[in-house]
Amino acid sequence: MLSLRDRGLLRSAGKEDGDYAWIAQLQSHRLFRWAFFTVERIAEAVLGMHYSMQDCRALHLQSYRAYQKHDL
Numbered sequence: 001m002l003s004l005r006d007r008g009l010l011r012s013a014g015k016e017d018g019d020y021a022w023i024a025q026l027q028s029h030r031l032f033r034w035a036f037f038t039v040e041r042i043a044e045a046v047l048g049m050h051y052s053m054q055d056c057r058a059l060h061l062q063s064y065r066a067y068q069k070h071d072l
Helices: 002-006 029-050 054-069
Strands: none
Touching: 029 054
16 A cells, blocks of 8 residues: 555545554545556557457447546
């Protein structure tokens, strides 16, 4: 969790002497968005290697980009 904390992705009270329980820290919208972004980039790389048709790849990637429509 330290690498996630260093990236500013966890839910935090911002206090040095105490914070949310570790499981509550994972309930972060920043972490949620980062995870979706990461999965989207991986899917884009994999589909780029295995789909020859640009239209098919674009349609498939739409499902991985749906989170961008909602500002959480």
